[in-house]
Amino acid sequence: MTAVTDRSVLRGVAASPGRRVGVVARIADPAPAPSPEPLATSVDLAAAATTVDDAAARVRDQLAAAAAGATGEAAEILGVTAAMAADPSLADEARRRVVEQRASPARAVWDAAELVAEQLRALGGMFADRAGDVRDVRDRLVAELQGVRPPGVPDLPDPFVLVGRELAPADAARLDPDRVVAIVTSGGGPTSHTAILARSLGIPCVVAAPGADTLVDGDHVLVDGSSGEVVRDPDTALVDRVAHQRPRPTRLERPGATADGHRVPLLANVGDAAGAVAAAAGGAEGIGLFRTELGYLGRAAAPGIEEQVRAYAAVFEAFAGRRVVVRTLDAGADKPLPFVTPQDEANPALGVRGLRTSLAHPHVLEDQLAAIARAAEASSADVWVMAPMVATAQEADDFVERCAAHGLSRAGVMVEVPAAALRTRHLLERATFASLGTNDLTQYAMAADRELAELAPLSTAWQPAVLDLVAAACAGGAATGRPVGVCGEAAADVALAPVLVGLGVSSLSMTARALPDVAAVLETVTLDECRDLADVARASRTADDARAAVRSRLRVLADLGL
Ligand code: PEP
Ligand code: MG
Numbered sequence: 307m308t309a310v311t312d313r314s315v316l317r318g319v320a321a322s323p324g325r326r327v328g329v330v331a332r333i334a335d336p337a338p339a340p341s342p343e344p345l346a347t348s349v350d351l352a353a354a355a356t357t358v359d360d361a362a363a364r365v366r367d368q369l370a371a372a373a374a375g376a377t378g379e380a381a382e383i384l385g386v387t388a389a390m391a392a393d394p395s396l397a398d399e400a401r402r403r404v405v406e407q408r409a410s411p412a413r414a415v416w417d418a419a420e421l422v423a424e425q426l427r428a429l430g431g432m433f434a435d436r437a438g439d440v441r442d443v444r445d446r447l448v449a450e451l452q453g454v455r456p457p458g459v460p461d462l463p464d465p466f467v468l469v470g471r472e473l474a475p476a477d478a479a480r481l482d483p484d485r486v487v488a489i490v491t492s493g494g495g496p497t498s499h500t501a502i503l504a505r506s507l508g509i510p511c512v513v514a515a516p517g518a519d520t521l522v523d524g525d526h527v528l529v530d531g532s533s534g535e536v537v538r539d540p541d542t543a544l545v546d547r548v549a550h551q552r553p554r555p556t557r558l559e560r561p562g563a564t565a566d567g568h569r570v571p572l573l574a575n576v577g578d579a580a581g582a583v584a585a586a587a588g589g590a591e592g593i594g595l596f597r598t599e600l601g602y603l604g605r606a607a608a609p610g611i612e613e614q615v616r617a618y619a620a621v622f623e624a625f626a627g628r629r630v631v632v633r634t635l636d637a638g639a640d641k642p643l644p645f646v647t648p649q650d651e652a653n654p655a656l657g658v659r660g661l662r663t664s665l666a667h668p669h670v671l672e673d674q675l676a677a678i679a680r681a682a683e684a685s686s687a688d689v690w691v692m693a694p695m696v697a698t699a700q701e702a703d704d705f706v707e708r709c710a711a712h713g714l715s716r717a718g719v720m721v722e723v724p725a726a727a728l729r730t731r732h733l734l735e736r737a738t739f740a741s742l743g744t745n746d747l748t749q750y751a752m753a754a755d756r757e758l759a760e761l762a763p764l765s766t767a768w769q770p771a772v773l774d775l776v777a778a779a780c781a782g783g784a785a786t787g788r789p790v791g792v793c794g795e796a797a798a799d800v801a802l803a804p805v806l807v808g809l810g811v812s813s814l815s816m817t818a819r820a821l822p823d824v825a826a827v828l829e830t831v832t833l834d835e836c837r838d839l840a841d842v843a844r845a846s847r848t849a850d851d852a853r854a855a856v857r858s859r860l861r862v863l864a865d866l867g868l
Pocket of ligand 1: 595597636722742743746793794795
């Protein structure tokens with residue numbers, strides 16, 4: 307479990323690899339709630355109300371400019387936040403409060419945002435997550451109206467270690483890796499916005515570090531995003547070692563392989579065409595997971611077939627002639643969509659999600675398969691299709707049949723449910739490949755909500771029970787001669803990657819930024835050594851023991867500063 311064990315070392319959860327030394331700069335706290343005192347009777351209410359629109363326009367423009375200068379996930383998150391700042395409902399409600407209740411513009415924005423956030427929270431799931439974005443916009447608007455520095459990442463001339471409770475999504479998306487050398491948060495988990503973006507930018511990051519709140523501006527720290535340790539006032543020997551570590555490559559230069567030439571295709575996880583273009587530029591060998599949810603989010607109905615064809619074709623174009631694994635819609639649980647997921651489930655993670663949504667709404671899947679098939683036909687990409695949240699062989703067979711009806715012959719299944727991992731051999735009788743979604747597989751194996759920071763120590767694929775399930779799935783692949791890859795976050799863990807290969811995993815798919823690090827580690831170990839590492843990990847009693855035992859055997863990690 308995470309704990310502060312002594313005065314000089316804080317321990318959290320390793321979220322993005324790499325070791326860096328720097329000076330702490332804390333994320334500026336948002337201003338407190340503005341005074342509820344009504345405006346004086348002499349104030350021109352119409353003019354006061356106009357300041358809300360002016361502030362909203364400036365905040366929207368700042369965020370839109372930041373989005374335009376960003377790419378991939380960062381651009382997406384900033385775009386969503388800018389759209390929220392531009393949403394007239396927040397400004398309308400704030401203006402109404404100024405005019406009708408004589409609220410100050412800042413207080414009116416504050417209360418209006420609270421109302422919108424509350425409505426989103428009531429919707430649950432991913433909409434509830436958006437409540438954080440509304441508060442982020444609120445804090446920016448209030449700062450703008452009060453003429454104070456906006457909350458969030460400080461604007462400092464020299465590089466620094468960013469420390470805070472958790473980064474607001476828009477802050478996380480604006481991180482400049484040339485200035486933010488490392489990140490430490492007391493909240494968040496390995497799948498939080500902060501962790502995902504840090505990995506995609508290659509910034510070392512430790513999350514869920516309880517003592518992080520005791521770090522103050524100017525503290526000198528060493529952040530080890532591989533071990534999860536933050537060392538206060540590191541001694542000079544330690545600092546020297548970090549200073550002399552080899553620079554990390556930023557591009558995958560060679561196809562993935564072990565030291566003895568066992569091929570392990572290294573693929574990218576993407577959510578849209580921009581991500582695909584960035585992954586291709588980063589040298590990814592193909593796409594191992596194309597999450598298609600983005601095209602469906604924030605809508606009242608599924609996008610039409612034509613629109614989908616265009617979206618998929620743009621992704622295929624970035625990987626002409628290479629493998630692109632498209633995952634069909636994974637709605638439900640943390641990604642509820644009003645037109646396919648029930649609103650009133652008591653346990654959405656155990657409810658109608660992933661492939662299960664096609665039972666009540668078969669046309670959504672049918673349209674998607676039709677669109678994928680059309681885009682694939684017009685492209686030279688090697689298009690594979692897989693279904694999320696498959697639990698039984700019957701579901702796998704049905705999915706394969708549906709794909710075949712659309713001429714999609716490479717149809718596979720995601721293995722994210724322990725039942726599927728244990729019966730992969732049966733799932734692969736008809737399905738032609740499997741891809742382990744280790745994020746959900748870990749969640750279901752450990753019965754630990756993947757979003758909960760308190761459960762972060764349980765939510766790791768280093769848990770020996772999860773490794774046993776991966777081994778079971780790979781045995782099913784070996785028995786049928788079908789490939790079993792990994793496309794969950796575990797693939798991007800530089801020490802876990804060789805273990806997965808040793809367990810029999812055939813390809814690894816991850817955020818493109820992690821590819822060169824994983825490749826650099828893989829090429830130092832033979833397949834037999836990977837198998838030994840897998841044995842060592844599975845023989846461990848705890849996740850921490852497994853990780854420590856494997857890391858101590860991989861000397862290259864220290865050489866590479868990983
Ligand atoms: C997973 O569960 O590991 C996975 C890759 O799917 P997602 O993270 O989109 O649920
Ligand atoms: Mg999943």
